[in-house]
Amino acid sequence: MCVGIKARVSDVENGMAVIDNSGVRRKISSELIEDLAPGDYVMVHAGIAIARVTGDDSEEASEVMEAL
Numbered sequence: 001m002c003v004g005i006k007a008r009v010s011d012v013e014n015g016m017a018v019i020d021n022s023g024v025r026r027k028i029s030s031e032l033i034e035d036l037a038p039g040d041y042v043m044v045h046a047g048i049a050i051a052r053v054t055g056d057d058s059e060e061a062s063e064v065m066e067a068l
Contacts, residue, residue, distance in 0.1 A: 004044055004045040004050060004051075005043070005044050006021070006041055006042070007019035007020060007021040008020045008021075009030075009036060009038055009040045010038055011038055012030055012037060012038065015029060015030060016028065016029060017029075017036060019042065021044075029047060029048045030042075031048075033051070033052055036049065040052060041053040
């Protein structure tokens with residue numbers, strides 16, 4: 001089973017993004033997501049932003065992670 005985490009994008013530059021997940025900041029690849037901007041939420045797996053997370057998806061992701 002693979003688990004991704006939901007994180008907020010703090011900064012984007014040259015195909016890389018800085019994300020914040022509950023105060024923990026990491027630099028990840030953002031090359032798979034077009035037009036990513038600070039304030040967006042993404043699903044991150046293995047150091048790569050794999051999908052943009054929106055409203056309902058964001059709440060569902062939070063509920064799933066709390067259940068784990």
